[in-house]
Amino acid sequence: MADNITLTIDGHPVSADPSQTVLDAARSAGVAIPTLCHHKDLLPYGGCRLCLVELRQGKRSQLVASCGYYAKAGLEVHTRSPRVLRARKLVLEVLLALMPYSEEIRRLAHENEVTETRYQRTMHYCVLCGLCVRYCDEVKHTNCIGFVGRGVERNVAWVPPDRYDQTCRTCFECMSLCPTGVFPSNFGLAEV
Amino acid sequence: MPEATEELCSLDRIDRIIDRYGGQRSALIQVLLDIQKEDKWLAEESLRHVASRLNVPLPQVYQVATFYKAFSLARRGRHLITVCMGTACHVRGSPRLFDRVSQKLGVGPGKTTHDGRFSLLTVNCMGCCALGPVLAIDEDYHSNPSAADLGRILSQYE
CATH class of the missing domain: 3.40.30.10 (Glutaredoxin)
Incomplete structure (x- = not known):
């Protein structure tokens, strides 16, 4: 294991391993960062943008997805700066418009003081976080489901459709990962 | 339409296309484009063959094939x-x-x-x-x- 490095998170020095992401470093230091598409067993994805943090270097500042940004010595990370909170609220507003009834999203929105959304509410069943697709690929190596289509038509599907009968019937592990709570309830298998 | 299957790229020809790119999985899009050019569309059996030859999971092949407008998964005319x-x-x-x-x-x-x-x-x-x-x-x-x-x-x- 490489030597530990020191970065500052919200003004406090934090010791981290260079193989850790900023998100992991912050969480092990007790700093909470909301995420939706992050899972400890999966590769960083950076899809939900909820974990955005601000990196400052002198006068320069940039927003990065902390789940895919590796810790570096001397990094100045801010997880609750006005810029971060603004970006986080925007993301939550979009998510809230996509899935106004998801408990997980409502909880995150509530925690971050987002009560209303400026966007038109729709009834989606998927936020395209990719947790199920990536779990099926990276952990189970079964590759039953995948993303199909693009843009507004993008969704998760069984490829080919009969993979559901062949493999999924005895697994369904991905369903407990779904942050929307809709995927499992479609099949009446989870307590939602 | 059984008579139409013979118009399709035979699996041998798909093999030749794949060999042209050295069987590299990074050549997935190029391989699909070449098949699309010959057949005018991508049949399911073609995609299955590409997936197994390039060792790319089938859902990932479909992800690419459904993403780009250059590909058609529906049968096309001549x-x-x-x-x-x-x-x-x-x-x-x-x-x-x-x-x-x-x-x-x-x-x-x-x-x-x-x-x-x-x-x-x-x-x-x-x-x-x-x-x-x-x-x-x-x-x-x-x-x-x-x-x-x-x-x-x-x-x-x-």
Whole structure:
């Protein structure tokens, strides 16, 4: 294991391993960062943008997805700066418009003081976080489901459709990962 | 349509395409483009074969094949007719041109004629706005063909 490095998170020095992401470093230091598409067993994805943090270097500042940004010595990370909170609220507003009834999203929105959304509410069943697709690929190596289509038509599907009968019937592990709570309830298998 | 399967890229020819790229999984898009060029569309068995040869999971092959507009997962006719619906062509009357073609062929957008000769598609700009409203059959461009012109042009294609 490489030597530990020191970065500052919200003004406090934090010791981290260079193989850790900023998100992991912050969480092990007790700093909470909301995420939706992050899972400890999966590769960083950076899809939900909820974990955005601000990196400052002198006068320069940039927003990065902390789940895919590796810790570096001397990094100045801010997880609750006005810029971060603004970006986080925007993301939550979009998510809230996509899935106004998801408990997980409502909880995150509530925690971050987002009560209303400026966007038109729709009834989606998927936020395209990719947790199920990536779990099926990276952990189970079964590759039953995948993303199909693009843009507004993008969704998760069984490829080919009969993979559901062949493999999924005895697994369904991905369903407990779904942050929307809709995927499992479609099949009446989870307590939602 | 069983008689149509022989028109498809045989698996040997797909193998040859894959070998041309050294069987690299990074060549997935190029391989699919080459098959699309020969077959005019991507059949499920072609995709399955590519997936197993390149060692890419089938869902990932489908993810690529459904993402790019250059790929078609629906059977296509031998010739592709594209009518431009871009702003310039639209202003110059492409909806009327489209109706003309559509009526002549008896199919709507994205559909293929029963004899398998033509597929009809709309696109959003071909970059030759001065010819507008423009229609392309495979690689040939025609500027605002009349109904009579259309009959003559279409009869040239088998």
